[in-house]
Amino acid sequence: xxxxxxxxxxxxxxxxxxxxxxxxxxxxxxxxxxxxxxxxxxxxxxxxxxxxxxxxxxxxxxxxxxxxxxxxxxxxxxxxxxxxxxxxxxxxxxxxxxxxxxxxxxxxxxxxxxxxxxxxxxxxxxxxxxxxxxxxxxxxxxxxxxxxxxxxxxxxxxxxxxxxxxxxxxxxxxxxxxxxxxxxxxxxxxxxxxxxxxxxxxxxxxxxxxxxxxxxxxxxxxxxxxxxxxxxxxxxxxxxxxxxxxxxxxxxxxxxxxxxxxxxxxxxxxxxxxxxxxxxxxxxxxxxxxxxxxxxxxxxxxxxxxxxxxxxxxxxxxxxxxxxxxxxxxxxxxxxxxxxxxxxxxxxxxxxxxxxxxxxxxxxxxxxxxxxxxxxxxxxxxxxxxxxxxxxxxxxxxxxxxxxxxxxxxxxx
Amino acid sequence: xxxxxxxxxxxxxxxxxxxxxxxxxxxxxxxxxxxxxxxxxxxxxxxxxxxxxxxxxxxxxxxxxxxxxxxxxxxxxxxxxxxxxxxxxxxxxxxxxxxxxxxxxxxxxxxxxxxxxxxxxxxxxxxxxxxxxxxxxxxxxxxxxxxxxxxxxxxxxxxxxxxxxxxxxxxxxxxxxxxxxxxxxxxxxxxxxxxxxxxxxxxxxxxxxxxxxxxxxxxxxxxxxxxxxxxxxxxxxxxxxxxxxxxxxxxxxxxxxxxxxxxxxxxxxxxxxxxxxxxxxxxxxxxxxxxxxxxxxxxxxxxxxxxxxxxxxxxxxxxxxxxxxxxxxxxxxxxxxxxxxxxxxxxxxxxxxxxxxxxxxxxxxxxxxxxxxxxxxxxxxxxxxxxxxxxxxxxxxxxxxxxxxxxxxxxxx
Numbered sequence: 134x135x136x137x138x139x140x141x142x143x144x145x146x147x148x149x150x151x152x153x154x155x156x157x158x159x160x161x162x163x164x165x166x167x168x169x170x171x172x173x174x175x176x177x178x179x180x181x182x183x184x185x186x187x188x189x190x191x192x193x194x195x196x197x198x199x200x201x202x203x204x205x206x207x208x209x210x211x212x213x214x215x216x217x218x219x220x221x222x223x224x225x226x227x228x229x230x231x232x233x234x235x236x237x238x239x240x241x242x243x244x245x246x247x248x249x250x251x252x253x254x255x256x257x258x259x260x261x262x263x264x265x266x267x268x269x270x271x272x273x274x275x276x277x278x279x280x281x282x283x284x285x286x287x288x289x290x291x292x293x294x295x296x297x298x299x300x301x302x303x304x305x306x307x308x309x310x311x312x313x314x315x316x317x318x319x320x321x322x323x324x325x326x327x328x329x330x331x332x333x334x335x336x337x338x339x340x341x342x343x344x345x346x347x348x349x350x351x352x353x354x355x356x357x358x359x360x361x362x363x364x365x366x367x368x369x370x371x372x373x374x375x376x377x378x379x380x381x382x383x384x385x386x387x388x389x390x391x392x393x394x395x396x397x398x399x400x401x402x403x404x405x406x407x408x409x410x411x412x413x414x415x416x417x418x419x420x421x422x423x424x425x426x427x428x429x430x431x432x433x434x435x436x437x438x439x440x441x442x443x444x445x446x447x448x449x450x451x452x453x454x455x456x457x458x459x460x461x462x463x464x465x466x467x468x469x470x471x472x473x474x475x476x477x478x479x480x481x482x483x484x485x486x487x488x489x490x491x492x493x494x495x496x497x498x499x500x501x502x503x504x505x506x507x508x509x510x511x512x513x514x515x516x517x518x519x520x521x522x523x524x525x526x527x528x529x530x531x532x533x534x535x536x537x538x539x540x541x542x543x544x545x546x
Numbered sequence: 547x548x549x550x551x552x553x554x555x556x557x558x559x560x561x562x563x564x565x566x567x568x569x570x571x572x573x574x575x576x577x578x579x580x581x582x583x584x585x586x587x588x589x590x591x592x593x594x595x596x597x598x599x600x601x602x603x604x605x606x607x608x609x610x611x612x613x614x615x616x617x618x619x620x621x622x623x624x625x626x627x628x629x630x631x632x633x634x635x636x637x638x639x640x641x642x643x644x645x646x647x648x649x650x651x652x653x654x655x656x657x658x659x660x661x662x663x664x665x666x667x668x669x670x671x672x673x674x675x676x677x678x679x680x681x682x683x684x685x686x687x688x689x690x691x692x693x694x695x696x697x698x699x700x701x702x703x704x705x706x707x708x709x710x711x712x713x714x715x716x717x718x719x720x721x722x723x724x725x726x727x728x729x730x731x732x733x734x735x736x737x738x739x740x741x742x743x744x745x746x747x748x749x750x751x752x753x754x755x756x757x758x759x760x761x762x763x764x765x766x767x768x769x770x771x772x773x774x775x776x777x778x779x780x781x782x783x784x785x786x787x788x789x790x791x792x793x794x795x796x797x798x799x800x801x802x803x804x805x806x807x808x809x810x811x812x813x814x815x816x817x818x819x820x821x822x823x824x825x826x827x828x829x830x831x832x833x834x835x836x837x838x839x840x841x842x843x844x845x846x847x848x849x850x851x852x853x854x855x856x857x858x859x860x861x862x863x864x865x866x867x868x869x870x871x872x873x874x875x876x877x878x879x880x881x882x883x884x885x886x887x888x889x890x891x892x893x894x895x896x897x898x899x900x901x902x903x904x905x906x907x908x909x910x911x912x913x914x915x916x917x918x919x920x921x922x923x924x925x926x927x928x929x930x931x932x933x934x935x936x937x938x939x940x941x942x943x944x945x946x947x948x949x950x951x952x953x954x955x956x957x958x959x
Binding site: 145146147148149151153156157159160163168169170171172173174175176178181184185188191192323324325327328331335343344345354408409411412413414415416417418419420422423424426427428429432433434435436437438439440442443446447476477478489490491492520522524525526527528530 | 556557558559560561562563564565566569570572573576581582583584585586587588589591594597598601604605616617618619648652653657659660676677701756758822824825826827828829830831832833835836837839840841842845846847848849850851852853855856859860889890891902903904905939940943
């Protein structure tokens with residue numbers, strides 16, 4: 134089954150507000166095997182809302198509206214569904230009575246305006262709202278399509294969806310088995326990845342494959358749906374295995390966990406620890422490690438040496454090396470890593486020095502050049518030079534952190 | 547002018563991802579007097595995308611598509627606009643040459659697949675993408691409508707929109723006098739702020755006031771629109787002055803710049819420097835400083851002492867103080883700050899030690915407790931205890947960083 138979600142409300146068309154209800158609904162719908170194929174955000178305007186409902190009915194079997202069920206004249210979802218479907222709105226004295234009782238329970242008299250919330254589309258089933266005044270509605274159409282109206286405030290929408298809407302939906306759907314697999318990949322670009330694996334995953338319509346890319350981090354999601362769990366699992370296993378063979382050690386996690394968690398897991402398994410010495414990233418790597426609960430089992434801390442004085446003072450980098458090679462150079466990266474490892478008394482240390490821009494850089498090492506050093510047990514000491522596209526300071530720093538984590542992962546493997 | 551925004555990408559229809567590009571675009575469009583009347587999210591499906599474009603052309607004069615301009619076969623925005631408008635896609639050898647040069651500058655050869663990004667709709671103007679491989683396109687239609695295609699990654703979309711798309715749009719719009727004022731506030735909560743200033747800004751329909759809250763950081767936007775610039779400026783000045791009086795030194799910036807930039811500006815004006823000593827935040831504060839271009843004029847670096855061994859080894863915190871008071875305590879915060887300042891040879895140092903959770907904490911200092919130390923010139927040495935709501939590790943760390951920056955700002959003022 135395909136679903137479309139319409140978030141109703143002019144405030145959702147400002148620059149300060151996002152529709153987040155659809156994330157919750159999408160998660161729950163996917164678990165029932167319902168795919169969301171379209172999302173819309175429409176203001177409080179009856180004509181525009183009617184057009185959006187008609188459009189969604191052309192593209193989905195299930196149309197969910199959130200919001201616009203309040204008592205004010207801006208709340209036009211009921212009326213727009215009336216126009217789009219031709220079903221009449223009928224006053225429901227039961228709902229009205231329940232509303233009056235709700236207000237009375239707070240010692241208040243119901244305002245006349247709230248009577249608008251007691252109008253129901255002819256033939257619709259009421260979805261009672263335990264947390265607010267706007268009941269939801271479930272309207273089954275002769276076309277076998279369904280229109281569902283839910284309140285906008287998440288605190289009302291979520292319980293109403295879980296208690297009333299989703300169980301009703303589940304009862305009419307065929308039982309479904311779902312299997313998912315998440316592979317995370319580092320050390321390559323998005324197009325490089327796609328060249329390698331598109332010929333594989335394009336052979337499968339089921340599982341569905343999606344790829345997410347973010348600052349040097351790639352996530353591959355596989356999702357298979359069939360009627361039997363054994364078959365669904367077999368589908369993701371089969372495609373997953375083919376992708377794993379194609380990517381080899383570029384895959385760092387199979388459970389969705391981020392790269393820093395994968396590195397910490399490897400370290401903890403070996404009973405080893407890591408320290409950092411950060412120049413251009415200035416703590417971003419350390420902060421990534423510390424973002425993982427339980428990081429202290431392997432991450433000890435380190436140094437932020439943002440200027441050359443600190444590189445000399447805290448990490449004892451030779452002044453003549455800084456003068457001769459510059460602070461962004463292989464020997465400086467190596468000295469930073471070795472010194473951080475020694476002083477922090479850790480098994481490993483990662484160092485990062487580079488030009489994040491906008492200023493700085495040399496002809497040989499322009500903005501975007503980063504040297505990453507790794508010091509490890511048994512005299513392990515290496516450095517790697519990276520050259521990222523210049524022009525975006527934050528992105529260069531994020532890519533650097535990602536690369537350093539990946540280098541340590543490969544060194545540990 | 548009315549605009550519709552279509553966010554393209556199947557990943558934006560999953561439960562893990564939201565379209566946030568439209569918030570940025572809405573803010574910029576509103577400043578030009580353009581109202582966003584509709585937003586859609588559509589998957590990587592040519593037919594569905596074509597239908598969405600046709601629909602938006604029925605409801606807006608400006609249709610903006612973000613995403614789907616990448617090199618893979620899933621990137622179908624160009625083709626969907628071709629189908630929806632009947633304009634042919636034409637290979638542009640100039641773009642192709644620029645793409646090849648971009649890859650060459652990183653020492654890489656362009657993949658064949660990237661040639662897809664060199665196809666342009668007949669009659670469209672190219673919007674060059676300085677940050678990525680996908681150029682934007684601006685297509686003026688005979689109906690006087692405009693279709694604009696922008697890349698999906700925010701790091702590419704935003705600069706492209708600011709440098710290429712929005713100036714072009716502005717030139718064709720009637721001049722509108724607009725005046726904006728941004729006040730950023732630290733050291734108080736959102737509801738506390740609203741109690742103070744709502745009685746003031748509610749008196750004004752023009753300027754429009756919006757408040758954004760994020761991890762201890764509050765931003766107040768005032769926006770006045772009239773036909774005369776003098777009048778628009780007078781409106782924001784009048785309301786802005788009233789809000790400034792109500793908030794006093796809680797306002798840290800009047801130009802939109804973040805708190806770390808305000809602190810660095812104060813330091814640079816005094817010719818002073820700052821170092822950090824971070825435990826629970828493990829580099830997040832240092833990384834915030836280093837995110838500001840030119841930070842090295844005042845930020846020198848510091849220490850990440852994630853475990854007690856590092857607090858002792860790198861910062862010489864007394865073992866008996868750690869044993870007697872615990873690592874999350876006033877004396878430890880003070881020793882960390884004083885030692886970091888001395889060793890980094892800086893004018894100021896900020897230290898952070900606390901329980902981010904999920905484990906840890908004591909009865910006296912449960913998860914969410916953070917001590918922040920400040921060491922400064924002339925024997926300045928203070929610590930402050932904060933107690934944030936537990937349960938969200940990342941949020942506790944972000945609030946801590948924000949509080950430490952605000953304490954230094956107030957100490958410098």
